[in-house]
Amino acid sequence: MMIIITYDVSTVTAAGRKRLRRVAKVCESIGQRVQNSVFECRIDQMQLEILERRLLGEIELKEDSLRLYRLTEPVDLHIKEYGKFHAVDFEGALVI
Secondary structure: OOEEEEEEEOOOHHHHHHHHHHHHHHOOOOEEEEOOOEEEEEEEHHHHHHHHHHHHHOOOOOOEEEEEEEEEOHHHOOOOOOOOOOOOOOOOOOOO
């Protein structure tokens, strides 16, 4: 399944800036960054549950926000890209 993760972490304090880095590292470990606080992840249900637990363990619910969107298949009907960044096609051929 394709998951889109978006987050907004309060960076007013040093602790908030640390949280922001930790949230980004969790997201980078499983997906690809498509914008500053937006990641795409192709994961299964078990990975989603683990990811959600890890992210909820990092954010401060009273200060930050976290959204996870599950895109329905086929995802190519739901995603349009414009501009210089083009996401990696996880289903396509790997060229080295």
